[in-house]
Amino acid sequence: MLDQLEHLKKSFEPCLPRGRAYDIVAYMVDATLKQLTTGSSAPITFNKDNFVAACHESHDPGQVDASKWVPKSQALHGALQRLQVNLGTGERVVLHEQVGGGRGNTNQYWLALEEKNTEQASGQQPPLDLDIHYRQTAKGEVKPFFWLRWVFREGELRNRSPKGIFFLSSLFLLSVAWILLFAVGVLGAYVSNEPLTLGNLTRLAVCVLSFYFVWRLVYHPWWQLIDHRVVLAPGGAAAISENPCQLEMYRHGTEKWTRLVRFTADCPLCGGGIELARGKPDQRQSLVGRCQESPHSHVFSFDRALQIGTYIGPPLPMVLKRRDL
Template identity: 25%
Template sequence: MQMDSDQLKDAALCALKFIEIYTGKDAKTKRYKALRALADMTLNDLERGKSDTECKYTAQDIFLSVTSSKSFEDSDKRNVNRFLKDLHDALPTHEAMLKQIAIDNNFVAIPTYNFSASVGSGSGVYTEHFITPLERNLYDTDIPAEDLKEGEIKYYLESVNNLPLLFRWINNFEISAWRQKLLAFAIIIGILVIVCLFLFFMLVFLHTKNGGLEIIRALFGTLGVSSFIAFPLRHLYLCLTNRIISAPILLLPNTVDNAQIEYVATEKLSPITGRPIRKFRVVIYSSTCPICQSRIEVENGGKEFHNRLIGRCTEVPLEHVYSFDRFLCKGRFLRHL
């Protein structure tokens, strides 16, 4: 029982640390204020000697706890269950970030939110809500916990939800043996189509007499179709070679400004080569600016930092600029004050 209580304590502490660090667009929403209330009440009851199985709370408890901190208004009383439902859907998407927080702080568990079935009527007053600890794999140290040096920042990994249906397939798309061949075939076909288009344009150019309009139409048609094919091929090539690129804006939901497409190794091994099978995934790397405490988002470096990704502060984007190392999940200040 003691170990379960210790796990629950670490899970609640991890939840509070997450709320302190997380700076996404929805960070101030009431789902996370409800999570803070759950974590605070859990820690207080554990300190009073309650067991882990007794740390369960009604929506009314949560409402009163958050109201005392002036985060909820009286009009929110009937909406607590909706805030908690949002939390139930959103918290699993932060698992990577929660695991990294647990690693950095030596927590043995991360938080998950659960609830029991309602045993009465009303607006969730009789439904019990609680944090369930999910034990962290002690060997899950893909990103080691290290103390930050002066001028360094720590990046955290976030998931991207609600990708447009047209692009949803790319997230967690594994490049296994037959898919690798299919991908190579698609690239070859794309290149051949572009070559054929330009050959077609040359034929139109050479055999058209006094037909300037036809040549212009053929040129614009060739450039348009070629660009439509070359654009995704270029992004695919850069992702395969650089292992990470900025995700095109069309790939992202309206709630996300910057995200990345990674080409990462999985735990599966190819039966042919023995090497890890890789996959694409759409993620967000973010941090908190140590100067102004605003969110840092990873984006293309532009002309000044050509051919690299950088971390740029959302509040002072021209001056608070940081490097980005996806392997170490660290960065350093790139401006001299």
């Protein structure tokens, strides 16, 4: 057990993949190694509060709902399995879980050593669960860009407030002005008597490309928000230090609100982090969840209302379904 854990730790230490499932697995490996090096043979057990205290940025289980923050067991199994893909056959480190029953009895986790095909041979391999649950950031957690901080107080905006009406009306007028400016530029080039030269064609091409990119990256997402309710945040909306995030329009009572938010999940196949991204060209949905470790293979649907999704990527190989990598 000690040799296998040391070999496993050396394999992922230089470049541990992103994702809280990998952080938790690395913590379990490190803590188990420390106990085994003291001469103790009893397995060290962990609970979700231990994971929060060791891996969450606050390191305070009292401030975090551990049941929501810790990934599902499927993601932890996937992360541990992926870290051992290149370690050869024979014995491997596996994750065991004892589900707690009743109030105050929490789930217990520990690492053990088993032959690689023990679970398949005994018929105890659990079915592969390909459903995911998205997490949503708290109000104000995603910071807006400095020029929008006066609008998105605490990260959200009431659409029919004076500030909301002014801001959304300004976006509408700027969009119309941008379209008119483009139309005037193209019409001016058409009615001018200047000969068609390479310079004129270059200026026209620059004008068209500039209009397209500014419209696509800045103005168009705000218009999409009306129908889609969740869109990728446009350029200049979130602070530069923020990771990719989204704009969401939601109803609270009789009012509509707009806020900056981030939806994430854990990949049940490999344990990587899932973020929302464009569905095209391989998916019909406008937004899908893509695993950061395999964005075009590990693809999941996104249901904003229920904050759940399921696997919609290409057919899975049988070896992955059997968890026999």
